Amino acid sequence: MNAPFPDDALIAKYNRPGPRYTSYPPATHFSEEVSADALWDEVSSDSGPLSLYLHLPFCETLCWFCGCQTITTTERSRADTYLDALEQEIALLKPLLKPDRKVAQLHFGGGTPNFLTPAQLDRVGQLLSDNFDFELEAECSVELDPRRLTREHVEAFARMGVRRASFGVQDCNPDVQEAIHRIQPTELNHDCARMLREAGFTSLNLDLIYGLPKQTPESFSETLDEVLSINPDRFAIFNYAHVPWMKPAQKMLERAGLPAPETKLALLRLIVETLSDAGYVYIGMDHFSRQDDELAVAQRAGTLQRNFQGYSTRAGLDIVGLGLSSISQTTGSYRQNIKDLKTYQETVAAGKLPLARGYLLSDEDKLRREVITRLMCDLALDFTSFEERYGINFEEHFAEALAALVEMQADGLLTREGGFISVTHTGRFFIRNIAMCFDGTLSSTENRYSKTV
Numbered sequence: 001m002n003a004p005f006p007d008d009a010l011i012a013k014y015n016r017p018g019p020r021y022t023s024y025p026p027a028t029h030f031s032e033e034v035s036a037d038a039l040w041d042e043v044s045s046d047s048g049p050l051s052l053y054l055h056l057p058f059c060e061t062l063c064w065f066c067g068c069q070t071i072t073t074t075e076r077s078r079a080d081t082y083l084d085a086l087e088q089e090i091a092l093l094k095p096l097l098k099p100d101r102k103v104a105q106l107h108f109g110g111g112t113p114n115f116l117t118p119a120q121l122d123r124v125g126q127l128l129s130d131n132f133d134f135e136l137e138a139e140c141s142v143e144l145d146p147r148r149l150t151r152e153h154v155e156a157f158a159r160m161g162v163r164r165a166s167f168g169v170q171d172c173n174p175d176v177q178e179a180i181h182r183i184q185p186t187e188l189n190h191d192c193a194r195m196l197r198e199a200g201f202t203s204l205n206l207d208l209i210y211g212l213p214k215q216t217p218e219s220f221s222e223t224l225d226e227v228l229s230i231n232p233d234r235f236a237i238f239n240y241a242h243v244p245w246m247k248p249a250q251k252m253l254e255r256a257g258l259p260a261p262e263t264k265l266a267l268l269r270l271i272v273e274t275l276s277d278a279g280y281v282y283i284g285m286d287h288f289s290r291q292d293d294e295l296a297v298a299q300r301a302g303t304l305q306r307n308f309q310g311y312s313t314r315a316g317l318d319i320v321g322l323g324l325s326s327i328s329q330t331t332g333s334y335r336q337n338i339k340d341l342k343t344y345q346e347t348v349a350a351g352k353l354p355l356a357r358g359y360l361l362s363d364e365d366k367l368r369r370e371v372i373t374r375l376m377c378d379l380a381l382d383f384t385s386f387e388e389r390y391g392i393n394f395e396e397h398f399a400e401a402l403a404a405l406v407e408m409q410a411d412g413l414l415t416r417e418g419g420f421i422s423v424t425h426t427g428r429f430f431i432r433n434i435a436m437c438f439d440g441t442l443s444s445t446e447n448r449y450s451k452t453v
Contacts, residue, residue: 018432019432019439024368027334029359031359032356035360040353042330043328048101048316054107056323057111057323057325060115064181067241067247085344087127092353093353103138105139108143108157113143114149142164142165147184149167167189171215171223180213204230205233205235208271213259215267224274233289242258305377318331321336325337333361337355367390371398380422383420412424
């Protein structure tokens with residue numbers, strides 16, 4: 001069953017800043033003061049399959065809404081220098097990994113991974129195959145920009161075993177596209193999907209953003225009709241976060257005027273109702289998928305996971321982030337690479353891993369991470385499972401959190417029967433708020449995060 005849209009009073013009550021919980025504790029708690037030796041000990045001691053993330057940061061043009069770590073350039077030769085540094089980083093990291101660890105998942109993000117030429121992508125593929133042992137059924141995915149995509153790009157990714165693709169549409173309306181500096185005719189989106197499917201790609205996700213200049217419910221309804229005609233397996237539809245103090249290019253959007261809060265809510269209502277009517281399941285947060293898609297199947301089975309790439313069906317994988325600004329994860333730690341390109345390249349050239357900051361999890365962190373993950377993914381909590389695994393009395397340990405949930409239960413966001421909590425269909429819209437009750441790191445005045453709805 002899909003989630004009915006909450007009323008305006010609930011949204012006004014709960015729409016406040018909160019983490020997205022792609023990690024716990026959130027990345028805002030990573031520190032430069034963490035012990036690097038302890039982080040590398042974590043890498044060396046862990047075993048099991050790996051998830052590789054490669055950050056390819058280059059974009060030919062800057063989209064004014066973008067909040068990602070990107071480098072705008074038209075010089076393809078800069079990618080060659082970057083791949084030299086990536087090769088050096090892998091050479092430095094590989095001795096720390098147990099040699100029998102296989103790669104179960106690979107993701108290319110950015111930036112624009114298809115900024116690289118097909119020949120440069122083949123070099124990446126060779127670099128990976130020379131240094132890592134991939135499982136036969138490894139899940140390999142890529143983020144693409146249809147404006148720069150050629151059939152040769154698609155074939156180069158396919159040679160690496162990539163079969164899942166995501167590409168940004170944002171909005172199909174020409175006036176909105178002009179306001180955000182991303183001109184992308186709708187026929188490009190159809191051409192991109194066709195190329196991918198003809199090359200054997202088996203899963204397609206489309207990214208959209210609501211809350212952009214010049215968007216109206218009427219115009220976005222046309223955008224939704226257009227993207228639904230592509231028939232993707234999944235949608236990720238993000239609430240635009242306006243943070244010009246962090247991303248100065250976003251100031252350009254103010255010229256055209258950002259939509260009022262009531263317009264954004266109308267857009268969100270339209271999205272949920274339109275995709276639900278089209279047969280997509282509201283997974284939670286910004287994600288929708290077909291009922292037979294792996295995400296929906298994993299959620300029903302209680303095996304859905306969450307990490308820095310969002311929702312995932314692969315559990316128990318250490319993430320190895322490679323390249324500029326990438327984030328890695330082990331059982332007991334997080335670490336992030338240097339964000340400045342020149343410093344990143346100089347660091348690996350000097351024979352040092354490009355560590356910028358990190359975090360070592362305490363036992364309490366691991367417990368709370370598991371509670372929040374299961375809430376975000378299963379939309380439910382079974383106290384008994386945590387008591388058996390962690391040797392705690394759940395009600396005593398989380399007495400403060402459970403007290404905070406009482407009001408949410410009265411508001412219809414969840415139900416509780418003894419030692420079991422279940423998030424309601426309306427509560428899915430406020431899953432971040434529910435998870436925040438179990439967050440031991442939040443301060444009462446924290447406002448570093450985007451709003452929850």
